[in-house]
Structures are given as structure tokens and as C-alpha cells.
Amino acid sequence: MSNPLADMDKPDVIFCIGTNMTECHPVAATRLKRALARGAKMIVADPRRIGLAEIADVHLPLRVGSDVSLLLAMAHVIAREGLMDQAFIDARTTQGEDFMEHVAQYTPEWAAEICECDPADIEKAALLYGGADRGAIYYTVGITEHICGVDNVQSLCNLALMTGNLGREGTGVNPMRGQNNIQGAGDAGALPNNYPGFQAVTVPAHQEKFHEAYGRKVDLATGMTKVTALDLCGDGIHAMIINGENTLVTDPDRHHCEHALKSLDCLVVIDIFMTDTAKVADVVFPATAWAETDGVCTNTERRVQRLRAAVPPPGEAKPDWWIVSRLAQRMGWKGFEFESAKEVFNELCSLSPLYAGLDWDRIDRGEYQWPVPTRDHPGTPRLHEEGFENGRGIFKMLEYRDPEETLSDEYPMWLTTGRRLPQYHTRTQTGRSGGIDYLLSEETLEVHPDDIARLGLVDGGWAELSNPRGCLHVKVRATAKSPKGTVFASFAFEDVPVNVLTGGGYDPVTQTAALKACPVALKPVGPPLALGQVGVGARGF
Amino acid sequence: MKRNGTPSTNGKGVQLTMTLDGEKVAFTRGETVYEVAERHQKEIPTLCYDPRLEPFGGCRLCIVELEGARNPVASCTMKAEPGMRVRTRTAALEVQRRILMEMVASENRDTDVDPMHGYASQEMAELLDRYDARTGRFEGALSGESRPDDDNPFIKRDYENCISCYRCVRVCAEQEGDYAISVMNRGFHTQITTEFGGLLKDSACTFCGQCIQTCPTGALGDLKALANKDVPGETETTRTICPYCGVGCTVDVMTRGEKIVGVLPAMDGPANEGALCVKGQFAFDFVGHPDRLATPFIREEKSGQLRPASWDEALDFAAGKLRKVVKDHGRRAIYGIASGRAPHEAAYMMQRFIRAGLGTNHIDNCSRA
Amino acid sequence: MAEPGNDTLVEHWKDEPAPLLPLLHAFHERDGYLSEEALRAVSRGLRIPIADLFGTVTFYHHFSRDAAGLDRPRVCNGPVCSMRGAEVLLASLRAAGHDPMTMPCPGRCDEPVPVIHRGTVLTGRTAGTLVSGPSPLPPVPPDGVEECVFAGIRAPGRPTLAGYRSQGGYEALEQAVTGMTPAEVVDVIDASGLAGRGGAGFPTGRKWRAVADAPGEPKTIVCNADEGEPGCFKDRVLMDHDPHGTIEGMALAAYATGAVRGFIYLRYEYPETCDILEGAIAAAAAAGLLGDGILGTDFRFDLMVRRGAGAYICGEETSLLNSLEGGHPFPRNRPPFPVTHGYENLPTVVNNVETLASAPPILVHGAEWYRGLGRADHAGTKVISLSGDIARPGNYEVPIGLPLRELLHGWAGGPPGGRAVQAVTMAGLSGGFLAGADLDVTLDEPSIRSKGSFLGAGGIMVFDDSRDMIRVTRESMEFFAEESCGKCFPCRIGTQRLVERLEGQGPRAVDAWVDEVVDLNEVMKKTSACGLGQAAPLLTESLIRYFPDRVRAHVEKG
């Protein structure tokens, strides 16, 4: 997030797009609700009538995957009405003029054809955001899990740049991170293109630095992404070490993934449970879990916080860092003689400019938000206050692209996926915590009542959901939360593995999977298929 | 949020001051008398007060004597004004507070509840002790109807111990923004309720547990923690961060011996300021679950099955296999996937393994899924 | 005509000012109760969380949540009516096939026993003899007594605009808007010594000035016509027989303070009054006396009636404001006061009907005239609602400072049947009792306060020497317990404990009993958050003071 969580009750206008915050980041959503109680206005762009939409001033029920068109049209209205922050544009951005020209063609009427929103609502939303003194944008995977994920984010940045809604209290372009330490995994360098601290591997000075630190020359080329690696399993990639991820169930394309992992010579899995992924491994190492592990994590607002062990682990389970470092030792490598999490974290701090002012003891109370470049630095709750890292903010001339897969007569409905409040991810944790299943014990497919009637489905009955990648059976629930023509399911329950269906394409830049838009066919069926009978279709469209 | 500001001036450079128990003290514009007194360790008793919520003025325990006012005033709702002269503890006030506590005790079935009920559950009992108010005076009807019919596994709704402070209702609205519960009827017959008096699961409740944690009597209780109330040992707490989403809420994990017995929100957690959601509050017992892996496993060549192994054996086995891959296919044939749910040290070590060990950049994390 | 659908009703009200109560009434009257479906429609339309709306609806006595609940006749069981056969009436209604429920005093104590049935007030002693009719006019005062608010009220045609104008009505408004500055209007009211007639007695001129001076627009005038105090029925008579007097008073207040909108918050129990007021407002608006461009000037004032739904606490001004705004009607914490943070947190005058109705005559006749209406040093008049064991019950506008005994015996004929006055209540019920030598008091606030009571809104109920004062106190305390809003501990618990002790529960030794009751009294008086809880213990306090032997007998009898 560019801005701290504490800023979330400060905007005049909140623009939430592709984030079901009340279910995925409930505690952050409470701050938005407080802003609303104080009189702030809220725009919610989401295909579904999610919880936030219920309390919004404008709900834009856009067609899945059409975000760019909507955002271009909003930029159009803001430009047309002269609601830009010209001083900001002049002082801190480049290509502003070109951008205003570029968006002149993208009227709300044009966008309405694509995103299926009322042009008057698009206009209203644009006027609200454009007219705000403090406008803040929040988004989650609803924006990034598309083939055009990067374009979506860029479009949001364009809006913020043109209205000067960056670098001030209650503004910003704020992604909400989905997992407790997904930010930290990046901070720590678990990326093919960056060393710890987002230092690009392609920059000679960085290579120099790590060569020295690690005593070994590292490839000059960027590594491959996980998506590519899975594609190349058995053909270039022959071993994987997977830590704490149930890849098989969370991967956008289950069959493909299963096939990939099975074609490895060696799969090492480090986890706390015998997940589906662990079951196909050659070696499984038992890791300590949350509340058994000392360590550090970074939250969505870049706050670096301590995790502390409260209970001993079961049996012989060990911290992940211990396992990997001991494995490295067995590989015969030097320099892995770490004895504590503290030692590991302090080495990270010494190598990451973002953490240069931190160490294990200093983060004890969690008051630092990175970057913390020096010992006397107070941390950075808000990014871009003084300026942008790379000089000026650059407007991007984007154009709308159709999703890789579009609706057809055969597959006439959009399937979109997401999370639900009580269950987390694939339920490895929540499913094993007493009581959570009381709130949500099975997956259901959310279908608009009109679609239910039209397709001859029954509320509470079963439906078959299929596309060329696969098919599954799921219980149907009638709800006006889903727009007509779009159905929703989460990936929480293993008996409804929606990732047998998803997987149609990746963002070409980040290779984030298009989990949010996938054409399917839907029809009523009798009793459910037993687990394991889940059908496999011919691959590819 | 608590507005414990530093003393401010009236805009003309003159510091704002008032007199508190005879002592001249500075305050910030907007501070309440209670907040000023708090800063000066006056220990004014309260029951309907939660520093995160708008002051309500219901329990009247926080009364103080204000010069010029006919009656004592509630300090939690009274803004400090320059020149105010306030006394926080006089014989008369202490008598009134004691009577109020005797009255409070008279309407509840129990005046002592297990601390496992929740964060604030001992507040009433502590004040009853402080005011020696367990006298049995003012005996009469009990107020509130419990809801044993609510079968939710998280929140005990034992309203026979409710004192109508409405902290639960206010925390649900002001802090959580869920508006799941409210006050029905009036006077002695007020009752905390959901819409149309139904079960929590049929209401807007998200089971965040905030109401439990602010309840000063244990009328609301954390059923998951209470299930552990007989686990032997002293309850200890360890401060850490919730394992679920990226908000990073601070929690205090309660343990007895080697068992996690519950979770408390950290009121001073920088990201959450005391708030939690159903997962952070209640989904903790996967940790001690019998399904947890307790030893390494390796796949036996012959049977093709995974079997338990010692660390030595498993590490050697894995290293052997990996070395073979390097030998057969080169060091670029190994790929590492770090976790977005393990600590920094895990991700750091994984990339170190790949970079310092193999000299490649074949490392990623699971954020792309 | 087809009944309007849910959406039609919601659409009709949702953008109106203070829409919740009228919308709920619309559903209540359409369906005969408030169904779950209706509440959900309201919740969506007005964006009030459903749990809050549900809780708030249950707060009001007269909203029914059961099908056909509105059909149940509501019978007064107030202190006067319970002496006059409320039980008999209830029984006869049951015998006639009704399912009656009780209600607290609906302000008809001069004509016991009132019943409200589907928007009509009936009075009588048995099911078969119930009749509806206008509220009684005030009795004519003794010769030589000059009145202020009642001066023209008995004239035929007075409720109509023409009748009102024929007696000089709206001249005060005309005089003000065409010839005086707002500050001059405030000065006159200030100089007259007029103080609030709703109970608290705050100087009206000072209140208006505070609102005039307060920052924030738009400002609002609220006429407090909730008259929930048992034994008070003066505001009803003023509005029924002289509606334009109140309307003109509100317009004057608006002009004086710069307010542009006004509400009359009318208690549910006055359905006929609602029609009268709405008719009068429409007539005044049509004549250019309300709305835009009043009397050809650019003064603008919009006036609306909002009906309560049965909650005594909604007469407390901050609770009233919460009720108007659609919130839960708990009183607010003060400061800040309504003069700066009133309706929608903006400057607001809240004045009682009688207070507002006093303004036009004061403006016409001058401050000096008004001051001179009182006896001795006291300024002005006060309407007293007199009921109970008294020969001629009714509303009397007395000079402030009139001896109580002169009113009781001289003006109203004393208790019937030659009985003696055992006790009277003050301020309706809120002032507790006066008895014995303390009946020799003059009707002015300082004198009555010196006896540990107060004049308040001016309701006086008379109990002759045949009445059981324990029973009277218990029934009165039940009222406060029933009406306690539940916000603050001393009142919520205290009223209940006092009722229990008056019912015969609690300690069986007099000393212990008195100890507990005195402690409850003290704590309630000193620490309650609003006037209800502070006033309720005056009943038990005066009971113990005047009737110690009765108390002893009550406690020891067991």
C-alpha cells in the first residue's frame, strides 16, 4: 500500500475496485466503514453485489475483466470536466498532455458497451473521485488476477496521477495483500527478478553486492517465474522445493499442475500438513507453524512486525529457515550455519536498503514501515510524499483488451472466483479450527435467481459447471449478489476444485493467473460426483 | 481511539489548564475530563467506557464533582474546559459509586466469571471488589434473558449477566461497522438482540468477537477459550501477528502449558488497534491439530509410498536427490517456491539456497496464484 | 383505492426531512402492525441497519409488531384513571370481545377514562359508553384574572385561520417580520421573563439568542408537543383549540433565530390534534404565513408535524431530537446543548407548546404586560392541568405566584364529597408529592423548589384522604420504570428496585427498607443522566417524608 492502514478512515472519496474487502480484509474494511460513518463517499466497482457494494454510494457492476474500459472512461470524464490536479501533473508527472488526449476518445458510452455499466453511473463515479480532495483507491486480486492485471493497476495509477491523489494523507493507490507475509516474501528476495529489498538482479552493482555477501557468482539473468517453471517441469526444471504452498489446489489449472509436479525427478515440500501437494512429493519436511515460530513478517502497509513462538511444535517439526539451511549444508555449501531466526533476519537487514535501519531488536514493537534506510530514520508510513522513486510519475497510454477467453454459445456464463470470510485459502488451517465450519461448511455456486430460473436450476440443488478444461458439480445458491450471467465460487473446498476450470491465460508481465474471469457452461444435474470423479476435459480451447 | 494528546494551547500561545483534585493540569482541546484524569493516574472507575468508542455516559461510575454544577457530572462525556475545577474522589462520590456497584451486582446472576470469557470480562468483578459492593443489597429481579438457543460455536450469549452497558452494540457499530446487534425494549427490560431477535448466524454478525472482548461482565464469552478453562496451568500470553490476511493484526496468544487456549486482540496493535476478524480471533487450533506433520517423510523407492524418516535420513535423501538433479540437468534445473505465509526468514533462506547455493535466480513465491 | 406498495411508501418519504417516524406510521397504519418485511423495506430505503431499526421500533410503546396489533384498544392506566375504574373498563372491553392493552396517561385526565382505538381517542367508563369528542375547553377563570395563552381560546372559530385572524392573530408575526429585527424580537421575549413551560424552565429569550448567535445552517425550531407527563394535558388543549397560536409562535422563533425549518413533535396519543395542526399549517401556508416569502418578505419557514409513537422519554429534548432523526431515542450527553448541536447537530430551538404560544401575545402586548400578569414579583402565567379528586378538573392559566390552595379550593371547587386533600403531585408526577403543611405554597418555581419539589410542566393530580398513598406511589413509580429509557444505570435499575420495594419486596425491617430506598433516591437524583431518573425518586422521597407511618405499615405488613 502506498498509504498506511490508518489513512483508511481519512479519505473523502473511497474507490474500491476488485476487492471484496469485508470478506478478505475485514479489519481493514472496518476502517472504511468508519470513514463512511464520518461522511465519506464510496464507489465500488465489482461484478458482484458484494458487501461493500451494499454500503456504497455508487456500485459499478462491471463485466468481469473489463476494468480498463471503465477506468479509461473515468479518466475521460475527469479530463473533460477539468477535475485534474494540474499543479500535481505539472510538478510530478510526465506525458500528462498526451494522456488527456488519449482518453478523449473513451467516453462513458463507449465503456458502457464493454463493461456493461450504466454510463450515468460511470459519470457519477468519475465526478466523485475526480472531485475529491482526498481520494483513495483500494484493490486486491480482483484487479491483478487478469490477463491485463498490469494494465488494470496502471489505469488506477493514471487516475491517481491525474487527480494528484498520491503521497498525501487519505489518498493513494493501495493494493491489499492477501496473505500475512506475501509482502515479506518479496521483501526477502523470493522473486526471480529481485534480490532482497527489490534490488533488481540485472543491475551490476546489486550483483556485485550479493556476490560479495554470498561468496558466489549469481546468474546475471532474471530467473523464471513460477508459472514458467511449472510449464517447464520435466523439460528444463527437474526439481522443486516448495515451502508452505498447496500448489496443486491453489494453482489456476489443477490438471496441468498435477502433471507438472509428477514429472519432476525430485519434489521437496516443506509444510505443516500433508497437503495434496505434499502427497506427491519425494520428501516432506515438517515445519513449525504460526505460534510455534519466531520470525518476522511485513503486512500490507509495509509494517515490519515480529512473530513469536508461544508453544512448542509437534514432534520434530522445525522452522522453515532451519530446514532449508540444513538442506543447504547437506548439499555441501558453506555459509549456511545459522543458529537462530534473529541471525537470519539481521543478515537480510544488512543486505536490504529498505531494512538498513532495522534489526531484530528494533522491530520488537512493530512501529516501522519500510523503507527505513538508516538507523535514525523513523520509517515511511506514506510513500511518494516527497516524490516518486524514479523521478516523475509516468502516464501510460493503455487500451482495452478482451480477456483471452470470451463467452460463446457453448460457454455462455462467466465464472469468477474469490474468498469467503470465515475460510482462508484452501482451509488447511481454518478447516482444522473448531467452529469455522459452522459458518461455512460447504461450497456453493452463487447464481442470480433469474439465471436459476432460466437454466432450470434449483436453489440448493446441484449443477454441473464445465468448460474444455474440466467439469465439476457444485451446489447452487440463489443470490442477487451475482449479476445475471456471472457465477461465483471460492476455492476453499477441495470437493469443489474450481481450478479444474480456471487457468485461461496469464498477465504477460507478471504472469499472474486470470482467476477472475473464465467462461463456463452451467446445467442442472442429479446427485453430486464423488471426489476423485471430478471430470477432466480436453485441454485448451 | 484514545486521544491522549500532549497539552495544547488555546491558539494564542496560552496553555489550557484546569484544576484536578487541587492540582493545576494542562490538557488538549477536545480531551474529556476522564482522559485528562486518566493521564494523571486518577483511576476513576468505569463500566460503559471503552477508549476506542464514543463515550456513552451510561454507567455513571465515572462521575466527578465539577465546581458550579448542581450534580456530579460524568467525566467520560464531559469535555475539559479551561478553568474547570474538578474533584475525582470525594467521600460523597465514593459512596455514590459504591451504591451504583451494589445496584449493578443486584441485577446479575453471577458476579464472578472465568477470565476466559474475554479481555474485559473481569472489569465488573474488580470494581465490586474495589468498592466492597457484594453486599446483597437491592436484591430484586435479574435483568436480561440468556440465549442458550444460539448454537454458534464462538459467542456465549449469557445475558442474565448483562448490565446494559451497550459496549457490545457500540463496538459492533463503531469499531466493526457491522451493526449486527442492537438494544431492544427499554428500561429494566432492555435486551441485547439481533434483528428480530434471531440467532447471530442469521444476522449481520461476522463473528469478529469484538463484542466478547469488550463485555465487562462475561455476559458474552469466548466459547472456544472457555472450552479450555479447565486446562491446567497459568494462562500466559505471547504477542504475535495473526497468521491470515495481509492486514497483520497484532494478537496475544493465550497458552496454558503447551496448549494454545485462546486469542486476545491487542488493543495497542498498530494495524488493528484491537480489532480482529473471525479467523484471527477464533481460527487458531489448527496449530495443535492431530493432522500436523511431526516427522519428515521420504518416498520409498520400492513401494512408492511416503514413510516417516529421521531428519538425518530425510535431509540426506533430499540432498542426494537434488545433487543428482544438478548432476544430470545442471543447477538451473532446480526451482524454489517460497511461502507468502511463512516468516521472512523462510523466504530469505529459500532465495539464499537458490542464489548462494545454486547461483541462479530460479526462485519465486506464491503471490502469483 | 389500492393500498400503496412498500416501495411507493419508501419512495414517498425517503427524501423528506425526518422521514423515519412518518414512514413507520404509514406502514403501521397500512398493515395494522410493523411486519418484518416492512421493516426491511424501511431499513433498505433509509439505510438504517436492520438490527438498529428493529431495536428502535421495540422502544416505542404504540408500534405493534404482532399482526393486527394496531386493532387492540389502548386503555389508560395512569394514576387518575386507575382511581376512576380503568380496570372496570378493561374488563368490559374484554367482555365485548376486544383484546385491550394498557397505556400510560394519554393526557385526558380531565375526562377519565380514555381509550385509543385506531387513531381515535374515546372516553368513558365502559365499553358500551365510549364516546369521542374534542378535548374540553379550559374552564373560565375567576373574574379579574387576565390570561395570556388562553385569552382567545374560547372564542368560536378560533381554530380556523379566519377566526384566529379576526382576533388579531398573526399580527405579532407581521409586526415582527415587517417592523422589527430578529434581535429586537429576542429582546422583547427576554424582557418578558418568559421561561420554558415544558418542565425545565429555562429562560426563553436566552435560548433564542443562543441559537441566533450559534454558527451553523440551517437552523431548526422544534415544538415539543410530546406532553408525556402523566397529569399534563395543557398542550393538547392549546393545539386543539388554538393551533395557530403555536404555529405563529414557532414562526416568531424562526424569525428571531434565523431558522428555516420547524417540526412539531406531537405525541402519538393526540391523533385528532395531528389533523388539526396539519390543517392549520396548510391554511397558514396557503395564506403566505409559512413557506417561502412569508408576508411578502424574504423570510422563509417550513413547518412539519412528526408524530411520536409512545415514549415518555421522547419529550426530553435530546431524546426527542434522536427520535426525529430516526435514531434510538436515548437522551444525548450534554454539553453540547441543542442550541448549538440540535437537530442534525445544528443549532436548534426546542420549546414547549405553551412557551411558543405565549410569544405572540407577548409581542403584541409587550414584555411589561406579560411580566405584570404574575403575582407579587413573579412574571407571567402558567397553565396548570388539574385532575384527580377535584370537583372541576381542567386546565387553568394561573398567575404565577397564585397560592395552591386558592387554585384547588377557590378556582376548582376542592375535592368532591367534602373530602380533604391528602396530597397533590407536582410537575405531573415528576415533582413527587406535596402534602400537609406544604400544601400552603404559592405556585411559582422558587417556592415549590423550597419544598423539595418543582412546578415543571404544571400538572397537578389531587388525592383525597381516602387514597392509599403507597398504591399511588407504586403506580406512579411503575410509570417511570416502564418509561426509563435504559441508558443509564441508576435510573434503569433504580426505578425497578423502587417499584419492587413499593410492591412489598425488599427488606422486611423498616430501617433497612428505608436505608435502601434513601440510597436509591440519592443516587438516582445525583447521578442519573437525565431528568427522568433524577425526578422519579422525588415520589419515594416525598412518600417517606409525608407518610412515614404508611411506609412502616407497608414494610411490616409483609
Ligand SMILES: Cc1cc2nc3c(=O)[nH]c(=O)nc-3n(C[C@H](O)[C@H](O)[C@H](O)COP(=O)(O)O)c2cc1C
Ligand atoms: C423525562 C422528560 C420528559 C420531558 N417531556 C417533555 C414534554 O413532554 N414536553 C415538553 O415540552 N418538555 C418536556 N421535557 C422538557 C424538555 O426536555 C425541554 O426542556 C423543553 O422541551 C424545553 O422547552 P421549554 O424551554 O419551552 O420548556 C421533558 C424533560 C424530561 C427530562
Ligand code: SF4
Ligand atoms: S461478533 Fe462482531 S459482528 Fe458479531 S455481534 Fe459481535 S461485534 Fe458484532
Ligand code: SF4
Ligand atoms: S452483553 Fe456485555 S457488553 Fe453487551 S451490554 Fe451486556 S454487559 Fe454490556
Ligand code: SF4
Ligand atoms: S435517567 Fe432514565 S430516562 Fe434518563 S437517560 Fe437515564 S435511564 Fe434514560
Ligand code: FES
Ligand atoms: S464511564 Fe462514564 S458513564 Fe460509564
Ligand code: FES
Ligand atoms: S388520562 Fe389517565 S391518567 Fe391521565
